[in-house]
Amino acid sequence: MVKIYPNPTHQNLTIEGDNLKTIRITDLLGREVFRKELQPKMSRQQIELPVLHSGVYLYTIHTINDTKSGKLLIE
Numbered sequence: 001m002v003k004i005y006p007n008p009t010h011q012n013l014t015i016e017g018d019n020l021k022t023i024r025i026t027d028l029l030g031r032e033v034f035r036k037e038l039q040p041k042m043s044r045q046q047i048e049l050p051v052l053h054s055g056v057y058l059y060t061i062h063t064i065n066d067t068k069s070g071k072l073l074i075e
Contacts, residue, residue, distance in 0.1 A: 002061050008073035013047045019064035020045065025072065026058050033057065040064065049074075 002017035015023060020038040027033055033052060038045055038061075057072045 002063065002066070002068040004059065004061065004068075004070070004072070007071075008075045009049070010075055011049050011051070013049060013072075014044065015047060015061060016044045017061070017063060017068075018043055021062040021064060023047065024060045024062075025049070025052075026060075028056060028058065 002015065002020070004013060004015050006013075015038065019040050020042070021040060022038060023034070023036050024032060025034040034049055036047060052074045054074055057074060058069065059072045060067060060069045
């Protein structure tokens, strides 16, 4: 199971899960605004996001065995 918090956030995210591979964040038009390779051996990782306009974004987190997607609110 993958957890992402805080949501809403300003600029920092924590991701928890096993075998994490990548996180991808897009705007609602599908344009990629952020992508990062994650460390698969670390079950908890902190990510600093670039400066993004306030609003709703979509995230996709890939693990070795699964994919989790959801909405991310930037304040």
